[in-house]
Amino acid sequence: MIITVGMGSCGIAAGAQKTFDAITTLIEKENLDVTLKPVGCIGECFNEPVVEVIDDENNKHYLYAKIDGEKAEKLLKSHLHQGVPLEEYLVPQEDRAFLAKQTRIALTDCGVINPEDIAEYIEHDGFQALKHCLFDLTPEEVIEEIKISGLRGRGGAGFPTWFKWNAARQSQGDIKYMICNADEGDPGAFMDRSLLESNPHSVLEGMMIGAYAIGAAEGKIYVRAEYPLAIKRLKKAIQEEAENGYLGQHILGTDFSFRLEIKAGAGAFVCGEETALIASLEGERGMPRLKPPFPAERGYHQKPSNINNVETYANVPWILRHGGNAFAAMGTEKSKGTKVFALAGKVKKGGLVEVPMGMTIKEIIFGIGGGIKDDKEIKGVQMGGPSGGCIPKSLLNTAVDYESITKVGAIMGSGGMIVMDETTCMVDMARFFLQFTKDESCGKCVHCRIGTKRMLEILERIVNGEGKDGDIETLKSLGENIIAGSLCGLGQSAPNPVLSTIRHFEEEYRAHIEDHKCPAKKCKPLLTFSIDPEKCTACMACKKKCPVDAISGEKKKPQEIDANICIRCGNCEAVCKFGAVIVE
Amino acid sequence: MTKCSCGSKTEKPKTDLTKLDSLLAEYKCLPGSLITVLQKTQDIYGYLPKDSIYAISDALTVKVAKIMGVVTFYAQFRLHPVGKHLIMLCQGTACHVNGSENVAAALEDELKIKDGETTADNLFTMENVACLGCCSMAPVMMIRTGKSSEVFGPLTPKSARQIIKNIYKAEGGVQS
Numbered sequence: 208m209i210i211t212v213g214m215g216s217c218g219i220a221a222g223a224q225k226t227f228d229a230i231t232t233l234i235e236k237e238n239l240d241v242t243l244k245p246v247g248c249i250g251e252c253f254n255e256p257v258v259e260v261i262d263d264e265n266n267k268h269y270l271y272a273k274i275d276g277e278k279a280e281k282l283l284k285s286h287l288h289q290g291v292p293l294e295e296y297l298v299p300q301e302d303r304a305f306l307a308k309q310t311r312i313a314l315t316d317c318g319v320i321n322p323e324d325i326a327e328y329i330e331h332d333g334f335q336a337l338k339h340c341l342f343d344l345t346p347e348e349v350i351e352e353i354k355i356s357g358l359r360g361r362g363g364a365g366f367p368t369w370f371k372w373n374a375a376r377q378s379q380g381d382i383k384y385m386i387c388n389a390d391e392g393d394p395g396a397f398m399d400r401s402l403l404e405s406n407p408h409s410v411l412e413g414m415m416i417g418a419y420a421i422g423a424a425e426g427k428i429y430v431r432a433e434y435p436l437a438i439k440r441l442k443k444a445i446q447e448e449a450e451n452g453y454l455g456q457h458i459l460g461t462d463f464s465f466r467l468e469i470k471a472g473a474g475a476f477v478c479g480e481e482t483a484l485i486a487s488l489e490g491e492r493g494m495p496r497l498k499p500p501f502p503a504e505r506g507y508h509q510k511p512s513n514i515n516n517v518e519t520y521a522n523v524p525w526i527l528r529h530g531g532n533a534f535a536a537m538g539t540e541k542s543k544g545t546k547v548f549a550l551a552g553k554v555k556k557g558g559l560v561e562v563p564m565g566m567t568i569k570e571i572i573f574g575i576g577g578g579i580k581d582d583k584e585i586k587g588v589q590m591g592g593p594s595g596g597c598i599p600k601s602l603l604n605t606a607v608d609y610e611s612i613t614k615v616g617a618i619m620g621s622g623g624m625i626v627m628d629e630t631t632c633m634v635d636m637a638r639f640f641l642q643f644t645k646d647e648s649c650g651k652c653v654h655c656r657i658g659t660k661r662m663l664e665i666l667e668r669i670v671n672g673e674g675k676d677g678d679i680e681t682l683k684s685l686g687e688n689i690i691a692g693s694l695c696g697l698g699q700s701a702p703n704p705v706l707s708t709i710r711h712f713e714e715e716y717r718a719h720i721e722d723h724k725c726p727a728k729k730c731k732p733l734l735t736f737s738i739d740p741e742k743c744t745a746c747m748a749c750k751k752k753c754p755v756d757a758i759s760g761e762k763k764k765p766q767e768i769d770a771n772i773c774i775r776c777g778n779c780e781a782v783c784k785f786g787a788v789i790v791e
Numbered sequence: 792m793t794k795c796s797c798g799s800k801t802e803k804p805k806t807d808l809t810k811l812d813s814l815l816a817e818y819k820c821l822p823g824s825l826i827t828v829l830q831k832t833q834d835i836y837g838y839l840p841k842d843s844i845y846a847i848s849d850a851l852t853v854k855v856a857k858i859m860g861v862v863t864f865y866a867q868f869r870l871h872p873v874g875k876h877l878i879m880l881c882q883g884t885a886c887h888v889n890g891s892e893n894v895a896a897a898l899e900d901e902l903k904i905k906d907g908e909t910t911a912d913n914l915f916t917m918e919n920v921a922c923l924g925c926c927s928m929a930p931v932m933m934i935r936t937g938k939s940s941e942v943f944g945p946l947t948p949k950s951a952r953q954i955i956k957n958i959y960k961a962e963g964g965v966q967s
Binding site for chain 1: 827829860864866868923
């Protein structure tokens with residue numbers, strides 16, 4: 208018997224460490240013949256902490272959901288002592304579609320292997336691709352295989368990977384660098400973190416193959432400092448690889464040598480842009496510079512460098528093992544393979560999902576994610592984070608591929624997918640993203656630095672009920688100017704959340720500006736609270752909860768709210784059992 | 792005592808700079824390691840004391856102005872000490888959609904401090920952070936005490952207040 212506990216950051220946050228410790232104690236106490244191992248994240252965040260019992264003799268897997276220390280004890284008693292799987296704790300039938308509908312390439316071994324044990328990675332075909340490249344293929348043939356696969360950058364822009372590799376290969380220079388961009392800055396995306404925590408070797412193997420292809424002997428991984436567990440596991444992985452001859456001089460006895468270094472980022476969204484990332488690697492302020500020259504010609508320390516995202520690298524070993532054609536067989540005409548999405552927001556089953564390109568957004572949210580929390584009405588989905596846009600309900604049949612998503616005003620981005628329901632205010636969402644990009648603008652370009660601030664000020668006025676005629680037009684024109692006048696991707700995409708919400712939800716902006724109403728009932732300054740005398744039972748519950756004594760009335764008679772005193776905290780609405788508080 | 796350019800005597804350094812010796816010796820000859828040095832310095836002191844910045848400037852021969860440029864560019868660096876418990880309240884997209892602003896308001900009210908501030912008794916510092924990556928437990932906060940940290944979620948304004956109350960209780964302190 209093997210027992211695994213999902214120990215990604217989110218699993219640990221949900222209490223997986225306590226579960227793991229409880230099982231360890233039980234095994235020791237009762238001297239059970241069980242192998243217990245920590246694994247990465249399987250992606251079912253909504254079911255954390257996840258425990259799997261594997262009956263290796265009969266090759267049967269039992270996945271248990273939401274197992275805390277107490278439940279672990281019961282589970283072990285039933286499943287191990289009596290040999291009966293504990294039905295009530297198993298992942299429910301309706302949740303099984305979550306995994307069944309996915310196609311896992313980058314995530315294949317996430318949540319299956321122990322990320323801190325290189326032997327398990329090797330057992331799961333680890334380093335087979337590297338060996339194949341080093342012994343059977345020339346660097347040019349490796350690049351050709353990636354070209355056949357059609358792999359495009361998974362960090363957002365979707366640039367063909369082979370093209371970048373080829374440019375770096377062609378570039379003259381004795382020293383070249385292979386860089387991994389693990390500065391996952393989109394607030395609401397956690398694909399890269401999960402990959403690095405769950406299967407760091409796959410990413411590193413992808414980097415090594417790339418290094419062999421472009422002729423680099425040195426690599427850098429730029430990771431967010433906010434991901435301490437990912438950094439810890441990467442360090443362990445690098446150490447184990449060096450000990451086993453997969454890193455260092457003359458790897459596997461060949462002429463290929465490669466060494467890797469981890470650099471922790473210091474918290475700046477703009478460092479996801481490759482030239483800014485390079486500046487940060489060099490110890491400078493992370494400010495982008497004009498391209499060309501591209502990093503492939505002059506990158507880190509002015510040497511030819513290649514930068515790819517974590518997920519891009521994680522796909523590489525699979526492609527080399529199965530052939531570019533197998534990868535290209537999945538997906539759409541221009542977007543091949545699969546894509547990992549971080550599904551979150553108002554969705555029932557949030558987590559990490561990997562699907563073939565071309566699946567519709569609707570299928571991801573409803574087929575895999577199980578629909579909307581509390582069975583509310585879906586309003587839209589934000590893709591691509593602060594650089595992306597909002598896709599409305601009417602366009603949910605859009606397929607996920609680079610071109611289709613761009614066509615509807617969003618971007619594929621790194622894979623953040625935030626679901627919004629009827630209670631989400633689109634103007635407020637736009638304000639939220641603008642606040643983020645305004646804070647994160649590096650300040651180099653005037654349009655981005657000042658333009659985002661001006662846009663934010665207008666949006667703040669609108670959500671405070673002080674919108675004016677012409678605001679929408681000013682927002683549009685500011686947005687267009689910022690796009691035209693900014694050097695890097697941050698500025699060029701910063702207005703997207705505003706422009707896409709205006710495009711698809713203009714009536715919501717108008718309701719705020721012209722009618723001083725927030726249809727989603729989110730913007731507090733625009734709300735009025737009153738009590739329906741028909742429904743009020745004079746129970747006085749609301750009066751007791753009102754922090755400013757705005758509620759008054761005679762005893763045993765319907766109460767009233769004084770709008771001049773009311774601070775719109777919503778306490779009365781929350782406490783009323785009779786639905787008598789009207790919010791407009 | 793060092794003399795500053797305006798002629799007045801500066802205060803004697805309060806920070807124990809010997810803690811930096813081995814770090815500065817290690818990175819002295821490595822160009823481009825400024826961010827790493829700053830990160831390690833912050834690990835030692837919990838923040839970047841003024842004296843340490845001058846020491847780094849001397850050792851790495853980088854101008855103080857340039858160091859300050861880097862320090863103020865990145866969100867991670869702090870120029871002031873933090874309280875015993877560092878509350879990192881997630882303001883990521885998923886948390887925002889699920890009501891993190893109400894949680895922030897409740898915490899601000901409970902602790903009587905705002906984003907980036909520390910309570911008078913030095914017990915708590917509150918900090919809004921971009922994303923903790925625990926989106927499915929939104930809204931969440933992480934409380935870091937010394938080297939250990941714990942994530943709480945999904946939060947409501949009420950449960951967030953209760954968590955603070957519990958810590959106050961455990962500290963045996965009186966809440967202002």
